[in-house]
Amino acid sequence: MRRRFYILLILLGSVLHVSAGLTSEEQTLRDSIFNVYHSMPADTMRVEYLKSMYQQNIRADWSIELADSALQAARVLGNGRLELMLCHEAFRYSQYRGDLQEMERRLAVLKECCYRQKSYEYYFSAWEAVLDLQCSRGNIEYAILQAKQMKADAEELGYEKGICTSYIALGSAYGYSEQYAEGAEAYKEALKCPTISTREKLDTYWGLSGCYIGLKDEENAVIILNQEKEILEKLAGAKPTNYPLYRDRLLDNQLRFCQLYAKIKEIPKLKSHLLIAKKHYTENVFLPYYFQYHLSWADYYHLVQDWDACFPELDLVLERSKGMQPWYEQNVRKTKAQYLWDAGRQEDALEAYKEIVQIGDSLIQYFREQQTETVQSNYRIKKELMKQAENENKVRWLTFASAMVLFIIILVFTVRTLYFRSLLRKDEAETRAASELARKANHMKDIFLKNIVDDIKVPLDSVVHLSKLLSVERDTLSIEQRTEYSSSITVNAERLIILVNNVLDLSRLESGMMRFDVQSYDVVQLCRDAVYMAGMQEGNLATVSFEHDVESLMLRIDSSRFHKLMTSMFTAKDAVTIHCKLIVTGGEQEIKLVVTGSPLSASSPDRLRQIQHDINRLFIEIFHGSYTIESEETCITVCFPLA
Template sequence: MKRLLIFFIVLLFMGGPKVFSNDSVAIKDSLLKVLDTLPADSSRLKVLYSLARLEPMSPSCIHYLDKLLEEAVRQNNKEYQCNAMYRHVVYYFNHQDEENTELWMDKLSKVALEHKCYDLYFQGKRAEITMHLLNRKIEYGITEADEMYKFAYKLNNALGMSSAKLCLMTAYLMTARYKEGMKAATEAYRLLPVSAPLDVRKDVLQEITLSCFSIDNKKVLKYLYEFKTVLDELLRQNHKLRNYKGSYLLLESLFAEYYLNVNDLEKARYHLKEMDRYFSPATYVTSRGLYYNAYAHYYRMIKEYDKSLAYSDSAIMLLSEVSDDGGLNYRIRKAGVLAEAGRLDEAIPLYQSLLAKKDSFYRNLSTTQMDEIYQMRDIDDLLLEKEQNKELVHLILIALIAIALLVLIPSTIRIFRVRKRLKREEEEIREMSRIAEEANEVKSRFLANMSYNIRIPLNNVLGFSRLMTANPDDVDAARWKKYSEIVQSNSDELIQLVNDVLDLSRLEAGKMKWQVQEYDIVPLCSDTISMARMKCGDKIQVDFQTDIESQPFQVDIARFSQVILSTLIYADPCEDKRTVTFFLHRDTQKELFRFRVVNSPLADPALQTQKVEVRHGINRLTITYFGGKYTVEPNAPEGPTITFTYPYSGKK
């Protein structure tokens, strides 16, 4: 269930729409009567806040929020001022009004930071960042989320750090970086403060279970049970089942899907019955859609295809509008049911149409990310131009100073020294300009080469898609499956290539965000070798040799592991078997690790591609940033070899 309803997950967390009932009308009338009798104190503010929360999607919400803000300013109550501004942010976020979301977030920032209402500030900031992500400003959103995490870390605000990780989770899931998204989601829950209310834990767990489920993560069962525990405790404390029916329906739907995926029909039936207990036409649309989807999956497994198709149609109708890909995966699943039911005349045209749409979706995603790369390059060029203008001003100032010195100091020696210094600085500026121009030329050549490498998988996707759609009657099932696999693999390769280019661009611009923490080098290497075995099976045998028993050091675990892993495995698919010798030594005199990878596929001249060059670039810039050196020896006597160093003393 990839790319699942990212927008509506966040909408629920930020205080999305609630079901309006007759009880709400009665409560509203009662509150309005009470409001007229209250004095101008905090009790009046509390009633206005409750009125605004009754109908969070209605224009009346803004009416009462404006009154709340006006009254809070009159009473000089900063807490309710921040609450009113935050609720404005939420309202405009839920209505997808980016301009007003940013406007009210600016107002909230000034008051909340001045009066240390940090929790409201970070929740509002999360809404603003998520709005950028929903508008496909992915790289900007990631940068903002990283800055938000740093600020929250500086303030030691656990809720702020957790909210930042949830923003990163959303960004990674939207760009198909599922492992990074899962890691961010897990960290978001771990970072929640012990004092976090149960309803906050419920919302975060709800997002994590959906994100785990979207990538078939094996940890989903653990989080589902934890989600259930929190819901049960909320129910015990509040005794209002209807307030949590939607969440229970979502929970039971995910339980049912999990057990259907592991082919445990007995447990799946139990949770399907539990779903029926909580289902209601008034339940939130996402929960209802997943309810129908679970039943469609169940009837498909027991081969009752007519029922499966009926439930599939209901799920598609509800989930298409709230999925960022228009419900393509649910429609493809329906085509699979048609094929299994023997209705190939319906299944094949549907497959053709959906695969074309899916190809268009991923092509647009890739185009958007490439546009961001070019925009980032343009920003770098503007910054360079700004620096050059500063240097020009500096030169003018130096010239003026030189003139003053010529007038005021008659000493020819002094004049000579000034001129000599000016000449030296001028030569340095010329050298800096030359280096900058060379860097721009290298970047332009690099982008030209990358466009060629991007065209290859893109042409494969387009070519095989046309083969599948041009003469569908001539394509048998086996060839159809083969073509689909080629389209999928090339799409994955294209996305990975774009992500690598983004990482390389951030490293070159000095804008990479690092997550540095203390870790031991030996288990880190062992874990990375295990990852290499998982990826390559028996094609790569790693002989790890070290004289170190233990040595903690400061490192970004994920990125440093990726550097080591890339030197051990093939960059592109390869069936050749290879033994790689991995040496790790400790230089106590210089306080650094020395890594040597002999017979590395990444250094093999026969396997060099543009992708390998990009990987070398990422590795070299990563190692250099932390004060090490990275060297490739393709013609070493013992075989293609990569050596690099990394300081463990904490000094860059």
């Protein structure tokens, strides 16, 4: 009784809070619904009525009162079917508003109800929706781990439809992280599931086509898109009233074709599908389709170099996405900056890139706070569920207790309490350790970001300043000054490109997102190729000699990354002599590359050189090797195991 009393107090408080912000019409509608509800007999029909009213008014903020009241009534009646449906409807309320924290709380309640009723469809579909929103917020690695956990849970339950849903969620997460090959494999596994529905098949085709587009696999992408198109046209043509229901999906299908042909620069095919998409397009279309429609037109105008039509399309997307999807808005800004550069408007492009860097810092901080909030929310939810489970166990034990087994019940309760307390202490210790590790990592990342922003800002300011001088005061400058300024712009731009590429490579290596093409190569030939490539580099004045004890030796390595490693040690702006020697040691179990005379080995505070060392070291350690620098002897030693 006391528990029900507290629940009623909470519901009353939420009702008063929501009611305070209602208009007179909304207040009248809400009161009339509850008046009809209270006038009906306390049975299933009354709960069904409240559920129906909630579904009709789900867009209104106060509709959650209807769902919560109906859910409480269903629990009192002991109607498991209605309780399950209403738990899912309450989840849909938070999903409709994009409230991730509330979605996760509702998901925990839905999970408990589904497991109790042994009906899992609502739970797995809701879990997929949460992971999709996590990906859109940038928590992609977390979503991948959760999708794998979803598959494990579904296999443990023997629920085939849940396994299919987990593959779709995993493919979606891989797609967000641009791991298109892994995403395509996950979607293919989903299509093999015998329980896959038409809606799930359409979602799978959508994701699979996106992976093929990312891989630039035109043949397979067209096959999948045509299969999706065939299903959509069949559904839309089944009844005259069906077309408005599938208009957005038909538009999205055509925009996928546009995305593919824009990537491979097939201008006639791109325009053909844009004209078809135009027939399905309306101004009140679903927002992601609105973005993609105008971006596709911008891609087309970019390819045909119609700049007057291109940039207004991008501005429409930026205007609608502002403040709603910051990461998406940032990507559109990058596209616009690139197109400004391609249009010959270098000054505007550089200003846009500068703004992107500034916004990027704030976005990183925003997503870091979001991830911290997600971890804390998950911990609070788990802790609350543990308390709830403990209370329910206590109630069950006390219900079946008797005077003869009172001592046993107390003993069991004490043991269980100690067990839960030990688990809580363990979790608390792990949480403290994880928080401390995260704090140290954030501190190191802040230092790194501060330094790298300075390294980017100085050459970027130089490029902008000198560009303005060349454009504004060109007539007053001498030929020597113009040549000097142009040379300085080129040097600083090249330094920026090298710095950005190295930072991206370092980030991928540290996060484990770098992909390698590992095959068996002749390491002697690879070194010769590296010497040749270094000699061909513009501005490289180094003379490289290569000495080796063996004529041929096979090594499993990524040749492209190996060439970058070697050429970084064979490059110098001054005329120097660099010597490289290949030695086989340890009974042909290890190879050693000793490079002397390389400027890279000299001690220097240069940020580019430090980043290059970090990239080289991480790459070699991935292949279980070692990277040693001896600054006093200007020597770099690289070791690779052969086995």
